[in-house]
Amino acid sequence: MQLPRRTFLHLAAGAAALPAVAPVAWAQAYPSKPVRIIVGFPPGFATDIVARLLAQALSERLGQEVVVDNRPGAGSNIGAQVVVHAAPDGYTLLAMTVTNTVNETLYTNLDFDFLRDITPVAGTIRSASVLVVDPSLPAKTLPEFIAYAKANPGKVNYASAGYGSAPNMTAELFKMMTGVNLVHVPYKTSFVPDLLAGQVQCAFTPIPLSIGYIRGDKLRALAVTSATPSDALPGVPTVAQFVPGYEAEIWHGIAAPKGTPGAIVDKLNKAINDALADGAVKAKLANLGAEPMPMSSAAFGKFITEQVDKWAKVVKFAEMKPPE
Numbered sequence: 164m165q166l167p168r169r170t171f172l173h174l175a176a177g178a179a180a181l182p183a184v185a186p187v188a189w190a191q192a193y194p195s196k197p198v199r200i201i202v203g204f205p206p207g208f209a210t211d212i213v214a215r216l217l218a219q220a221l222s223e224r225l226g227q228e229v230v231v232d233n234r235p236g237a238g239s240n241i242g243a244q245v246v247v248h249a250a251p252d253g254y255t256l257l258a259m260t261v262t263n264t265v266n267e268t269l270y271t272n273l274d275f276d277f278l279r280d281i282t283p284v285a286g287t288i289r290s291a292s293v294l295v296v297d298p299s300l301p302a303k304t305l306p307e308f309i310a311y312a313k314a315n316p317g318k319v320n321y322a323s324a325g326y327g328s329a330p331n332m333t334a335e336l337f338k339m340m341t342g343v344n345l346v347h348v349p350y351k352t353s354f355v356p357d358l359l360a361g362q363v364q365c366a367f368t369p370i371p372l373s374i375g376y377i378r379g380d381k382l383r384a385l386a387v388t389s390a391t392p393s394d395a396l397p398g399v400p401t402v403a404q405f406v407p408g409y410e411a412e413i414w415h416g417i418a419a420p421k422g423t424p425g426a427i428v429d430k431l432n433k434a435i436n437d438a439l440a441d442g443a444v445k446a447k448l449a450n451l452g453a454e455p456m457p458m459s460s461a462a463f464g465k466f467i468t469e470q471v472d473k474w475a476k477v478v479k480f481a482e483m484k485p486p487e
Contacts, residue, residue: 170254193253193427194227194229200417203242204324205235207353209369213288213415214258216447220438231258236351238327238485240273253431257281259418262382264470268478270485273348278471283464284417284428285435290453291389292333292413293396295373296365297358297384305386305405308365309341316344322354322363326485329442332474333367333388333411335481340406358382369413370395370452386392388412395452414456414470416463432460 195278200218204210210232218229234242239262249255257263259281267277294305312319323331326349338345348354348363355372357363359381362397366373367388374395376382387393387400388411404410417435419428439455450455458466477483 176475183207193430194225195381196254197228197230198225198254198256199230200256200258201232201242201245202233203235203262204233205352206233207355207372207412208324209290209372210239210258210260210328210415212371212451213448213453216444217258217287217417217435217438220268220441220444221434224434224437236453238269238325240261240266240270243277243281244273244275246418246420247277247280251282251420251424253419253423253427255420256284256431257418260329260415261332261413261474262324262328263418263468264467265474265478267471268475269327269483278468279422281418282421282423282428283460283467284419284423285432285460286414286416286456286458286463286466287435287439288448288453289412289414289456290451291387291393292329292367292411293370293373293377293387293393293399293452294337294365294367294385294402295358295377295383296382297361297363298380298383299361300364300383302385303383305400305402308385309405312343312345317346319343319345319365319421320348320363321345322358322366324348324354325349325351326483328477329411329413330367331371332477333413334453335483336411336477337402337406337409339480340409367411374452393452395449416456416458416467428460449455 200214202214218231234245243257243263246255246257263277287487302311321334358366373382379383384396384399386400387396388402390403390410392401427475436457439457455480
């Protein structure tokens with residue numbers, strides 16, 4: 164059957180418009196079921212704390228439940244792998260952090276390329292780390308700690324969440340710039356119990372993770388790793404005051420699988436940025452020693468690339484190797 168020319172042209176025009184209309188329709192219908200945020204660390208870690216706060220705020224704005232799914236292991240690579248291989252439909256997201264950009268250089272045998280296989284969605288927060296020590300350690304200031312560590316090479320242990328984690332990288336940068344010999348003790352689960360018990364002497368922890376223990380005098384804060392002091396820890400100096408040029412910032416963001424429709428990414432980006440602008444959310448973040456880091460998807464992608472380059476230099480300088 165041959166269609167009249169006018170009818171044919173009308174149908175053809177409609178078909179041509181489908182690619183433009185479909186993404187809009189996807190975004191309008193999204194989300195129609197719960198959304199998962201994959202966290203590559205155990206419950207109680209800073210990434211988990213921030214993800215849960217954000218999930219609650221997003222649930223209210225998206226009209227669907229947003230749940231946190233912890234998939235710890237391999238320096239957060241297990242969680243990243245889940246997202247990389249998930250359907251690119253916006254229902255499986257990654258709570259990413261600086262660790263993911265470190266892993267791009269640290270691990271050479273991954274079955275995915277982080278820069279190639281994820282879609283940046285939005286930045287969420289930035290925060291300084293804080294060097295905390297067991298109160299029984301005879302060092303009440305950062306210069307005293309450096310002197311003590313140099314006088315006792317190889318006898319001071321520092322805890323981390325594993326190779327390539329923010330506590331690990333921040334400490335390695337500190338070692339590189341001060342010449343101190345600290346022994347790395349990586350943990351697959353939370354290192355906080357051993358830190359509180361004095362089994363390890365110190366750690367560069369995210370402020371949200373340790374601020375309660377600092378306020379309760381269970382840990383002693385010596386210095387923060389940001390370029391400027393933290394409002395959450397008044398009176399605590401920066402590392403840079405004693406080690407010029409030192410700066411290490413923890414940051415978090417949300418990513419999706421490669422190929423996630425732009426309209427869905429844009430909708431998520433707007434919902435996240437709106438949540439970060441909410442006064443109640445900002446207050447909760449401030450109480451954790453963090454501040455919002457709103458960005459467009461494109462800006463966040465550029466930021467991720469810059470972070471990969473920065474930490475690659477540290478990994479190579481320290482000759483770091485992933486655990487076998």
